[in-house]
Amino acid sequence: MKLMRKIRRLSIILVMASMILGSMHVSAADELLGTVVDGSLLTEETEVSTMVYPKARWSYLSNGTGSMTVTGTRTIRLSGSTTASQSVDVIYVNMYLQRLVNGTWCTYYVGTKITKYDAYFVSSTETGISVEGGYYYRAIGSHVVSENGKIESASSYTNGIWVD
Secondary structure (H helix, E strand, O other), X not given: OHHHXXXXXXXXXXXXXXXXXXXXXXXXXXXXXXXXXXXXXXXXOOEEEEEEOOOOOOOOEEEEEEEEEEEEOOEEEEEEEEEEEEEEEEEEEEEEEEEEEOOEEEEEEEOOOEEEEEEEEEEEEEEEEEOOOOEEEEEEEEEEEEEOOEEEEEEEEOOEEEEO
């Protein structure tokens, strides 16, 4: 009887200890969550977006947008657009996916540059981008317009998303 009570107590202690230790798991995501790296806040979100607004010196570039969504297990969708204030000779958007490695954003994926001529709007969406788990990712958009030889450009940066 005494032996059974000791075994039961020991079992309860072991279960409680494993519950406490199991909840103490700390990952890289936990350590970096909420910090800002090169202008991007590291988040737990599954979708982030951003917009770059016009500067006073821009005559033609109205805005640029970029977004990134975790669409499945280690799968990401990138979207972006460039808008001009009028129809321009050339307008394009190019989206990039970056991964945070040892505190530095490194280009992981380069999207297809979408270009239009004599237009005021262009957009791009790329789906099914496979990524490795255990990293933060962010999207960068390159937004460019050209009219009568004058080139205006801007970059949009999303916050970072953790992918398990």
